[in-house]
Amino acid sequence: MQIQEPGKTPELAPIGSFEQSLVDQGLVDIQEVDPTIYVDLKYSTTDNFFGEDVYQELTRAYLPLDVAEELKTANELLKFDYPDYRLLVFDAVRPHRIQTILWEALDSIPPLNRKAFVADPALGSLHNYGCAVDLSIYDVRADTLLDMGTKYDYFGHLAYPRKEEEMLLSGQLNEKQIANRRILRKMMGKAGFTPINSEWWHFNTTSLAVAKEKYKLIE
Numbered sequence: 001m002q003i004q005e006p007g008k009t010p011e012l013a014p015i016g017s018f019e020q021s022l023v024d025q026g027l028v029d030i031q032e033v034d035p036t037i038y039v040d041l042k043y044s045t046t047d048n049f050f051g052e053d054v055y056q057e058l059t060r061a062y063l064p065l066d067v068a069e070e071l072k073t074a075n076e077l078l079k080f081d082y083p084d085y086r087l088l089v090f091d092a093v094r095p096h097r098i099q100t101i102l103w104e105a106l107d108s109i110p111p112l113n114r115k116a117f118v119a120d121p122a123l124g125s126l127h128n129y130g131c132a133v134d135l136s137i138y139d140v141r142a143d144t145l146l147d148m149g150t151k152y153d154y155f156g157h158l159a160y161p162r163k164e165e166e167m168l169l170s171g172q173l174n175e176k177q178i179a180n181r182r183i184l185r186k187m188m189g190k191a192g193f194t195p196i197n198s199e200w201w202h203f204n205t206t207s208l209a210v211a212k213e214k215y216k217l218i219e
């Protein structure tokens, strides 16, 4: 895993024209708002569910300033209660054209079920407005991600927050994994984010209707 460590991004290319266009549209690099947030932008690597770097020139995690500030609040709450823990972001704003690529990559799943894992590009994802973030918790002392019971983008019931009790009873998740997810939900919830039922790593900051009114669709 290649993590962009807080405060230094040596392996990243200088900001290119696409990232500059995000800045021009009012988005900010979240590590400029909070240099203690870690980033491992999975779709900018080949370590993702379809094994391709689809982000290409997008190498940093961007959000609208107000959303980035909410994320900073979540990270501050986390650090206050758990000084060794930091938020680690897997995905932030996601261009709409990439949403289509993700949607089509899962075409073995019928559209009605697929929506639990990837938002239908015909409707749009909150990521396309910078109003959703995918993340976990990194333990800086142990130098590892917390065990959440599945990898990022594990598309199945084991990743479903609403199935945690059932997974615990069947022995597929343990108490510690669920406790770790609860820490993430608690900090994100206090900062104003809402979890979804089907992915422990995904949090929204508003509804799609409000996002469409208030923020720009990133193409």
Ligand SMILES: C[C@@H](N)C(=O)N[C@H](C)C(=O)O
Pocket: 091, 102, 115, 116, 117, 118, 119, 125, 126, 127, 132, 134, 153, 199, 202
């Ligand atoms: C693809 C996955 N990381 C994700 O973010 N899914 C949600 C539902 C989305 O596409 O908005």
Ligand SMILES: [Zn+2]
Pocket: 091, 127, 132, 133, 134, 201, 202, 203
């Ligand atoms: Zn997401």
